[in-house]
Amino acid sequence: MPDCTAILLVDDDRYLAESMALWLSEQGHRVDTVGTLAAARAALQAGAYDLLITDLRLDDGDGFDLISYTKRRLPGCEVLVVTGYATPDTAIEAVRAGAFDLLTKPLIDEELLLAIDRARSQRAIQAENERLKQQLDRRFGMDNILSQDYRMLKLFDVVDSVADARASVLVTGENGTGKSMIARAIHRRSNRAGGPFIEVACGALPDNLLESELFGHVAGAFTGATSDKIGKFKLADGGTLFLDEIGTATPAMQVKLLRVLQELQFEPLGSTETESVDVRVILATNEDLTARVEQGSFRQDLYYRINVVNIELPALRQRPGDIPLLVQHFIARATESLDRTVDGFDDAAMQVLQDYAWPGNVRELENVVERAILLSRGSRLGVESLPAEMVRGGHRLAIPTSTPAAPSPVGRAVSDGQVLSLREALEEPERQIILEALRMFQWNRAATADALEINRTTLYKKMKRLGLDDPRLQYAP
Numbered sequence: 001m002p003d004c005t006a007i008l009l010v011d012d013d014r015y016l017a018e019s020m021a022l023w024l025s026e027q028g029h030r031v032d033t034v035g036t037l038a039a040a041r042a043a044l045q046a047g048a049y050d051l052l053i054t055d056l057r058l059d060d061g062d063g064f065d066l067i068s069y070t071k072r073r074l075p076g077c078e079v080l081v082v083t084g085y086a087t088p089d090t091a092i093e094a095v096r097a098g099a100f101d102l103l104t105k106p107l108i109d110e111e112l113l114l115a116i117d118r119a120r121s122q123r124a125i126q127a128e129n130e131r132l133k134q135q136l137d138r139r140f141g142m143d144n145i146l147s148q149d150y151r152m153l154k155l156f157d158v159v160d161s162v163a164d165a166r167a168s169v170l171v172t173g174e175n176g177t178g179k180s181m182i183a184r185a186i187h188r189r190s191n192r193a194g195g196p197f198i199e200v201a202c203g204a205l206p207d208n209l210l211e212s213e214l215f216g217h218v219a220g221a222f223t224g225a226t227s228d229k230i231g232k233f234k235l236a237d238g239g240t241l242f243l244d245e246i247g248t249a250t251p252a253m254q255v256k257l258l259r260v261l262q263e264l265q266f267e268p269l270g271s272t273e274t275e276s277v278d279v280r281v282i283l284a285t286n287e288d289l290t291a292r293v294e295q296g297s298f299r300q301d302l303y304y305r306i307n308v309v310n311i312e313l314p315a316l317r318q319r320p321g322d323i324p325l326l327v328q329h330f331i332a333r334a335t336e337s338l339d340r341t342v343d344g345f346d347d348a349a350m351q352v353l354q355d356y357a358w359p360g361n362v363r364e365l366e367n368v369v370e371r372a373i374l375l376s377r378g379s380r381l382g383v384e385s386l387p388a389e390m391v392r393g394g395h396r397l398a399i400p401t402s403t404p405a406a407p408s409p410v411g412r413a414v415s416d417g418q419v420l421s422l423r424e425a426l427e428e429p430e431r432q433i434i435l436e437a438l439r440m441f442q443w444n445r446a447a448t449a450d451a452l453e454i455n456r457t458t459l460y461k462k463m464k465r466l467g468l469d470d471p472r473l474q475y476a477p
Contacts, residue, residue: 005029005116006047010040010054010066011082020053020107027113037061041069049077051119056083056090064097071098076126078119082107145181146329149319150445155182155311163189168261168306170246171284173313176361179284180244182311187240192280195239198232203245207253212269215256221270233266237277246306247287247298258302281306316358316365323354326362330369342373345381352383356390431466434459438468 007024011017012035021031032047034040037060044052052070056063067079081094084105091102100122101115147153162169163186171179180199187197205213208222216231232241249257260266265276283306292298316322327345335342345353358364372385383391434452441447449459463469 005120006050007031007116008040008043008049008052009033010037010052010058010063011035012055012057012059020112023109029116035059037063037066040066044070044073044077049074050123051116052077052079053082054079056081056094057085064093067094067097067099076123078122080115080119145178145185146325147319147322148325149314149322151314152319152322155313158309158311159186160189162186162309164191165309166280167308168280169282169309169311170289170307171282171311171313172289173284173286174315174361175286176363177313177315178362179286179313180242182313183240183242183282183284186282187242187280190240190280192239196236197240197242198236199242199244200232201244202253203248207250210249210253211256215260215266215268215275217269218271221268225270228268231266231268233260233277233279234275236279238279240280240282243281243283245285246283247285247289247292251297251299254299254302258299258305261302261305316361317356320354323365324350326365327353327369330366331373334370334373338373340373341379342376342381343379345372345385346383349381349383349386352386352390355393427466430462431468434462434466435468435473 007029009017009021009024009031011020011033014035017033017035021033024031032043032049034043035058037058040052040054043049052066054063054066058066063081063083067081070077070079079099081099081102082105083090083102094102100119103111103115145152145156147156159182169183169186171182173179183199184197187193200210200213202210212221212225212229212231214231214233216229216234217225218228219225243257246257256266261281264279265274267274289298289303289307293300293303327350331342331344334340353365353368360367368387368390371387372381376382376385434448437448437451438445441451445456445459445463449456452459454462460469
């Protein structure tokens with residue numbers, strides 16, 4: 001809030017209002033005064049104010065209505081209630097309506113100045129919270145999930161499709177593929193974005209502590225429970241709860257989770273009172289839950305309950321074309337925090353990065369980039385900046401380095417005295433034609449299908465049948 005606070009003063013006592021406005025103006029604030037609810041609403045519509053000071057009893061209405069109207073119309077405007085008829089219940093009601101404080105008449109100058117200072121601090125905190133929220137949106141929103149891979153682009157469409165649905169979402173994939181980021185992106189793009197996003201790592205807690213963490217407990221529920229605790233389900237009310245590593249849940253915990261996911265009701269540990277919540281649940285695992293169900297270690301009914309929508313994230317080794325894009329993003333982030341200037345990796349180092357299998361996926365890539373920047377002294381990062389095991393060839397991919405020349409249809413049709421079917425004989429030239437078209441259009445499948453005068457579905461089927469759906473072919477020389 002600026003030093004000069006823009007204040008709208010609402011009081012039907014004209015003498016008191018003018019006297020207070022004059023004094024506040026002498027303190028360096030800009031003050032407008034009105035005496036009715038209608039005039040206050042008109043003033044709020046016409047101008048922007050930092051602070052509303054209002055009485056609760058107005059000639060043409062209730063001050064509580066004005067508080068609610070102000071918070072809807074100007075959510076950044078703080079409301080200070082000044083009344084001569086204050087009771088504890090009045091103060092509670094005013095705060096619930098949206099006021100940050102209540103003062104009683106007659107006013108003390110120092111008390112009013114202190115309240116205005118608190119309003120300034122409250123507004124500054126809200127502005128900082130909004131700034132941090134925007135940073136979270138940039139960091140965890142879809143715009144920050146970088147990929148040119150067609151499978152990831154399909155996943156982005158799924159995220160948009162399910163963002164506002166109430167159904168549970170199961171995000172699967174190896175460690176480090178970005179399951180938490182996808183969960184946050186779903187939340188940020190949903191109609192619950194204004195609500196809380198609560199994350200729980202189920203594998204990090206033993207069963208008894210996990211139950212308390214999720215559902216809360218009352219004092220005396222167990223040894224050491226000296227006070228009530230609100231659980232994560234309750235904290236996420238109106239927002240999204242992200243349960244990571246759900247595959248680690250014990251059979252007993254699976255039963256409790258099944259009930260709360262079905263009914264959105266639960267009892268805190270040690271309590272007999274049932275709590276109800278409005279929560280959207282997103283779950284994640286790096287385990288094969290289908291196999292766990294077949295083995296009997298994961299409940300089938302719970303699996304069907306959480307697997308309404310499944311988003312399976314591909315490993316980084318399956319989309320090496322995204323590595324240059326991700327590397328540049330991580331370089332930009334690291335150089336900003338480390339106050340360094342780095343142009344990027346040279347061609348030899350980039351080749352090593354793209355040949356590596358990345359068992360730790362995107363998280364490992366980010367760590368490798370940050371390490372290279374910390375250890376390098378120049379602006380260009382070379383092979384010497386990479387871990388020795390990467391350079392030696394550990395976890396290397398078997399990427400095809402060339403595409404064999406297409407044999408003639410006649411040579412294929414008759415081989416070793418055996419006649420091939422017409423379809424078999426035409427497969428290789430068809431493969432070569434599609435491959436060359438894909439390369440010409442930088443693997444843009446829509447443009448390739450248009451150039452070949454076939455629809456995209458047909459192109460996808462042919463690519464799969466001819467072995468052209470391997471993403472590593474995009475980067476083979």
